Amino acid sequence: EADIYQTPRYLVIGTGKKITLECSQTMGHDKMYWYQQDPGMELHLIHYSYGVNSTEKGDLSSESTVSRIRTEHFPLTLESARPSHTSQYLCASSPGWDASPLHFGNGTRLTVT
Amino acid sequence: GQNIDQPTEMTATEGAIVQINCTYQTSGFNGLFWYQQHAGEAPTFLSYNVLDGLEEKGRFSSFLSRSKGYSYLLLKELQMKDSASYLCAVRDSNYQLIWGAGTKLIIKP
Numbered sequence: 042e043a044d045i046y047q048t049p050r051y052l053v054i055g056t057g058k059k060i061t062l063e064c065s066q067t068m069g070h071d072k073m074y075w076y077q078q079d080p081g082m083e084l085h086l087i088h089y090s091y092g093v094n095s096t097e098k099g100d101l102s103s104e105s106t107v108s109r110i111r112t113e114h115f116p117l118t119l120e121s122a123r124p125s126h127t128s129q130y131l132c133a134s135s136p137g138w139d140a141s142p143l144h145f146g147n148g149t150r151l152t153v154t
Numbered sequence: 155g156q157n158i159d160q161p162t163e164m165t166a167t168e169g170a171i172v173q174i175n176c177t178y179q180t181s182g183f184n185g186l187f188w189y190q191q192h193a194g195e196a197p198t199f200l201s202y203n204v205l206d207g208l209e210e211k212g213r214f215s216s217f218l219s220r221s222k223g224y225s226y227l228l229l230k231e232l233q234m235k236d237s238a239s240y241l242c243a244v245r246d247s248n249y250q251l252i253w254g255a256g257t258k259l260i261i262k263p
Contacts, residue, residue, distance in 0.1 A: 084197075142199035148196055
């Protein structure tokens with residue numbers, strides 16, 4: 042039973058289009074994250090949030106933006122999609138800093154043609 | 155720079171035991187996590203170590219040595235469903251997670 046939801050699961054889109062990847066969680070977690078993951082590679086942090094109206098940039102934040110207007114919702118927007126954005130995008134949340142693990146959504150597989 | 159090293163791929167036999175190693179060099183240390191990720195799926199949490207020693211959880215155990223910058227994940231009584239990638243992640247002094255590239259574990263009958 043998923044407590045963190047990502048939509049769409051798969052997306053194929055043309056170069057230059059603006060797209061928004063959705064992420065919602067029902068666990069009341071303050072902290073949320075967006076990661077990019079290519080096959081056989083480590084997760085790269087794109088953006089993260091400590092709570093409502095709080096957003097921070099990660100290592101790969103260029104060309105994308107996020108918003109956190111509600112605790113449960115953390116959408117990621119690519120202003121102009123490029124083939125280099127083709128990847129798996131994972132959203133995650135956690136309740137705190139200590140031993141709390143991240144809970145991941147099922148991901149969005151994005152292909153930019 | 156910060157770095158986490160894991161073997162790229164390992165193969166083991168059903169019913170056997172396998173140890174997946176992880177070495178790290180990070181700016182500070184605030185805990186180490188192991189995650190399991192099946193192909194095409196999201197990572198799921200396996201274990202957490204912040205103090206030296208062994209943490210046991212059923213068929214899975216995780217060990218940490220902070221002085222050596224070293225951890226391992228031990229999987230016993232391997233089952234075919236254990237075929238997956240195993241990700242090591244370290245929380246640094248800024249409480250950010252640094253991820254390894256993962257170890258793909260192949261289980262053979």
